[in-house]
Amino acid sequence: MDELAQLGAELMTQVKLGSPLEVSMKAAGWKARVAEWIRTNFPDTGLSAEWASLPVIEIGLPTATPSTIDRGLAEMKVSQHLSWLARLPSSLRIRNLTIPETVNAESVEVGRREVKLNVTSRAIVDPSRIEELRNISSPSFDLAKLIRLCEELNLAFATQSYLSMAMLTRAIVDHVPPIFGKSTFSEVANNYGGATLKRELKNLDTTARNIADLHLHSQIKKKEVLPTITQVDSSNSLDLLLAEVIVTLTE
Structure with a gap:
């Protein structure tokens, strides 16, 4: 995961200095690599789809001259992706605490007829x-x-x-x-x-x-x-x- 975060930091530099084509190619490569890592390590969690839904990182058309605003917006999007990666361990811990089989397994391990929940989630019924x-x-x-x-x-x-x-x-x-x-x-x-x-x-x-x-x-x-x-x-x-x-x- 550190290597993936480092690639994101390198993309941030590219956004500041690179051409639109270079940024688009590097961003696409980074997103694809992270998505593959998530699918391999955390299948059936929906996390790869969540990662893919983050905003597209680009600074304009391939032949365009990026403005300062374009580069600034792209930097914000890279930061959003990096923040998502930083939160990933916490997200996984929360998911692992809430899934039924984990809750039940922990109850068995402590030898008690108890079910302990530590849950925060959105509400289906408001x-x-x-x-x-x-x-x-x-x-x-x-x-x-x-x-x-x-x-x-x-x-x-x-x-x-x-x-x-x-x-x-x-x-x-x-x-x-x-x-x-x-x-x-x-x-x-x-x-x-x-x-x-x-x-x-x-x-x-x-x-x-x-x-x-x-x-x-x-x-x-x-x-x-x-x-x-x-x-x-x-x-x-x-x-x-x-x-x-x-x-x-x-x-």
Whole structure:
């Protein structure tokens, strides 16, 4: 990793003094080399994709004369890449602390019937949504279970419990139809809101439900492929659903 950081430092010098073509070639080579190192040492973590998503480092077209501003912006982008590399050990430690098998293995090692978590992550259900639900006083519906399902969905994401995420999303979807005066979520998805909202609700009723059913009801096989966050993340559609729950109960 030190060698990769050194290559980044050399690129910084190139950005300050080199031609656009030299900078573009050196930047592309550096990014490719780091990406290959990440894929080799940390496969299936998504880190190589995260690295690739960082801004393109360039100082203009091959035949252009770079301005001071162009070089300054490119220096900032190199610094951003170097900062990402510097944070990589910490990111890996956090990931290793949160994945279920590591948490379980550490519990076994200390010989206790305890599970210890040290987790910081983004929220699948925005905490402000949960607070809005908590502040609703409805004479017809007790939201305690809905709130807990949302909280557990955030915990499942933080611990990379993607099977649980699929199941909890389905549980939320199946829990809320009476709020909209319906007995099933399919009725909600087909009869509530405008075209855009219907599309998002149908996504929860079809795609999210089918993925949950796949993992809930499939029997053990010779070879299993576990879900990734891409497969089970329905956060956008779910946020719209919860917003409609809040609107309906506060009208």
